Amino acid sequence: MAELEMRAVAGDRDAASAWVRGVFTGFLDRGADVSQEEMELRLARQELSRAVGFFDGDRCVATFNSFPQRVTTVGGGQVSANAVSAVTVTATHRRRGLLTRMMLPDLRAAKERGEPVATLIAAEYRIYGRFGFGPATGFVNWRVRKARSGWDGSWSTAGLAGELSMVEDAEVRRLLPELHANCRAGTPGMVDRNDFHWDRITRQITTSPAPPATLNAVYRDADGTPRGVVCFTVAKDWDTGLPDGTATVRLMYAADDAAERALWRLLLSLDWVTTVDSGPARPDAPLPLLLPDPRAASVVETGDQLWLRPLDVPALLTARSYPAAGELVLEVRDPLGLAGGRFLLSAGPDGASCAATTRSADLTLDVGTLGRFYLGEDSVAALVAAELVAEHTNGAADRADLLFRTGRRPWCPDIF
Numbered sequence: 162m163a164e165l166e167m168r169a170v171a172g173d174r175d176a177a178s179a180w181v182r183g184v185f186t187g188f189l190d191r192g193a194d195v196s197q198e199e200m201e202l203r204l205a206r207q208e209l210s211r212a213v214g215f216f217d218g219d220r221c222v223a224t225f226n227s228f229p230q231r232v233t234t235v236g237g238g239q240v241s242a243n244a245v246s247a248v249t250v251t252a253t254h255r256r257r258g259l260l261t262r263m264m265l266p267d268l269r270a271a272k273e274r275g276e277p278v279a280t281l282i283a284a285e286y287r288i289y290g291r292f293g294f295g296p297a298t299g300f301v302n303w304r305v306r307k308a309r310s311g312w313d314g315s316w317s318t319a320g321l322a323g324e325l326s327m328v329e330d331a332e333v334r335r336l337l338p339e340l341h342a343n344c345r346a347g348t349p350g351m352v353d354r355n356d357f358h359w360d361r362i363t364r365q366i367t368t369s370p371a372p373p374a375t376l377n378a379v380y381r382d383a384d385g386t387p388r389g390v391v392c393f394t395v396a397k398d399w400d401t402g403l404p405d406g407t408a409t410v411r412l413m414y415a416a417d418d419a420a421e422r423a424l425w426r427l428l429l430s431l432d433w434v435t436t437v438d439s440g441p442a443r444p445d446a447p448l449p450l451l452l453p454d455p456r457a458a459s460v461v462e463t464g465d466q467l468w469l470r471p472l473d474v475p476a477l478l479t480a481r482s483y484p485a486a487g488e489l490v491l492e493v494r495d496p497l498g499l500a501g502g503r504f505l506l507s508a509g510p511d512g513a514s515c516a517a518t519t520r521s522a523d524l525t526l527d528v529g530t531l532g533r534f535y536l537g538e539d540s541v542a543a544l545v546a547a548e549l550v551a552e553h554t555n556g557a558a559d560r561a562d563l564l565f566r567t568g569r570r571p572w573c574p575d576i577f
């Protein structure tokens with residue numbers, strides 16, 4: 162087979178259309194199903210300025226995109242990121258290095274632009290570690306069997322400090338940008354989204370695969386300010402003559418604890434529903450502890466969500482806050498030669514500095530491993546136990562945990 166060449170698709174309508182169909186094929190959807198209307202929407206509204214692909218004749222057989230993103234860090238700051246998305250290589254062209262040929266120049270360009278980190282949501286665990294990405298946030302999918310939970314039919318949403326109301330899709334669309342921004346501000350690991358995304362997930366525009374039609378509820382605090390939203394589906398089941406339905410959360414944003422509790426309470430108090438499936442929920446959601454018998458909530462699945470690829474260690478480490486004072490010398494290995502080196506982090510509640518140093522290292526780790534604890538997700542001591550971090554100074558892992566760990570775990574509810 163002749164050597165294929167990588168091309169940018171921005172500004173070339175035919176190439177961009179083939180690229181969109183290539184993404185569908187690569188994700189095992191039918192490119193032929195992209196309607197003319199959807200193609201026009203995607204070409205007009207999808208951020209394709211950095212999209213590249215490999216073409217075999219007219220067919221786009223490999224796709225890759227990246228776009229600017231803001232990620233909330235610990236302490237509520239924001240870091241600029243290079244978000245990687247729409248990575249596909251069609252089955253006919255896999256394992257010939259096409260992904261590698263798209264990824265490497267993109268990471269180098271992000272580094273040149275000065276973005277401290279690249280991000281993605283990994284379809285499969287084993288794809289991206291080799292490129293220096295590490296999983297930085299996780300999720301837990303809970304299944305609550307209400308009959309086991311202490312539920313006696315009397316649960317309701319009475320007595321909340323605020324108010325819940327059912328709303329239609331258009332109202333969710335109207336409220337989502339502000340709700341999401343409020344939630345994002347206090348949640349390390351959350352990323353910004355654009356209007357195209359909001360239009361799609363609230364079905365204001367028709368795209369495929371279509372998001373499921375949902376029931377929607379909004380929680381407003383005592384001042385009437387929207388603080389949370391849940392969109393859920395209900396599979397009704399009366400086969401046995403008794404109601405045995407399942408409610409599944411498709412989207413939930415809560416800007417504070419009261420909103421989060423209220424939304425779970427609504428779901429748990431739905432009549433006809435005997436099972437509540439949380440979908441990929443924040444890993445430390447209060448859901449099980451809201452139940453008289455938390456064992457009624459069983460873990461269906463756990464997994465990783467946002468992956469981080471540090472590109473500039475000092476810029477990244479100084480973009481978050483630290484609850485304690487301390488110093489740490491990190492030897493960061495980067496086989497791709499983008500972000501490696503030995504760095505001294507001097508951190509404290511009033512700020513942090515980080516710069517290259519010749520001091521001997523306390524800890525040695527691969528660049529992707531930094532992604533694992535940067536937002537407070539993994540414990541460094543546990544990473545030492547797993548031999549993902551080497552500890553050279555006694556107590557250095559514990560010191561790192563005092564600096565990096567957070568009260569609540571980071572959380573990225575969005576797939577991009």
Ligand SMILES: CC(=O)SCCNC(=O)CCNC(=O)[C@H](O)C(C)(C)COP(=O)(O)OP(=O)(O)OC[C@H]1O[C@@H](n2cnc3c(N)ncnc32)[C@H](O)[C@@H]1OP(=O)(O)O
Nearest residue numbers: 246247248249250255256257258259260261281282284287
């Ligand atoms: C951010 C996102 O968009 S996530 C979505 C990722 N896309 C998908 O999952 C769609 C289906 N899969 C695909 O499209 C392709 O298989 C891709 C994109 C994952 C990989 O593309 P390829 O061009 O085959 O990857 P490439 O040939 O560059 O592989 C580089 C290395 O990664 C390895 N690798 C690639 N994919 C996988 C995988 N799924 N599991 C394990 N290893 C993998 C290859 O074996 C190769 O290893 P080597 O260098 O030791 O030989």
